[in-house]
Amino acid sequence: MKRDYFDLWGGALLALCGVAVAAYSVNHYEFGELRRIGPGFFPAVLGGVLACLGLAIAVPAFLRRGTREEVALKEGLFILVAVVAFALLVERAGVLLTTLIVVLIATVPATRPGWIWRIGVAVAVALITWLIFILGLGMTLPVLPRGL
Numbered sequence: 001m002k003r004d005y006f007d008l009w010g011g012a013l014l015a016l017c018g019v020a021v022a023a024y025s026v027n028h029y030e031f032g033e034l035r036r037i038g039p040g041f042f043p044a045v046l047g048g049v050l051a052c053l054g055l056a057i058a059v060p061a062f063l064r065r066g067t068r069e070e071v072a073l074k075e076g077l078f079i080l081v082a083v084v085a086f087a088l089l090v091e092r093a094g095v096l097l098t099t100l101i102v103v104l105i106a107t108v109p110a111t112r113p114g115w116i117w118r119i120g121v122a123v124a125v126a127l128i129t130w131l132i133f134i135l136g137l138g139m140t141l142p143v144l145p146r147g148l
């Protein structure tokens with residue numbers, strides 16, 4: 001029986017990443033308790049959720065027949081470049097400009113033509129990022145590029 005190997009291996013990889021994140025955060029950060037959560041609480045819980053979601057993808061994939069799927073290498077490459085760009089730019093360029101750049105990079109391989117919608121999405125994501133992480137959570141990331 002031919003199995004759905006894409007979902008099987010993809011789910012297993014997600015589960016493995018989730019377990020690794022949860023284990024790392026529990027071993028390296030204070031977990032805290034529900035009344036006063038520590039810095040390891042959120043990544044440990046998210047790692048556990050990711051592991052469960054990975055299993056929820058992998059287990060059914062083991063039982064069903066798979067079809068040959070095409071891997072979107074170009075799209076995946078642009079997402080990877082966007083993640084690396086975020087890591088390299090966020091401290092220097094600030095959250096707002098970095099988010100704009102990253103969203104524009106990630107939308108390059110989109111099949112929908114035009115730049116107006118890309119810029120609209122980038123501005124909306126930057127605004128949401130600022131509202132959630134800077135205003136809502138009070139994170140101390142630079143908002144604008146250094147010197148502004």
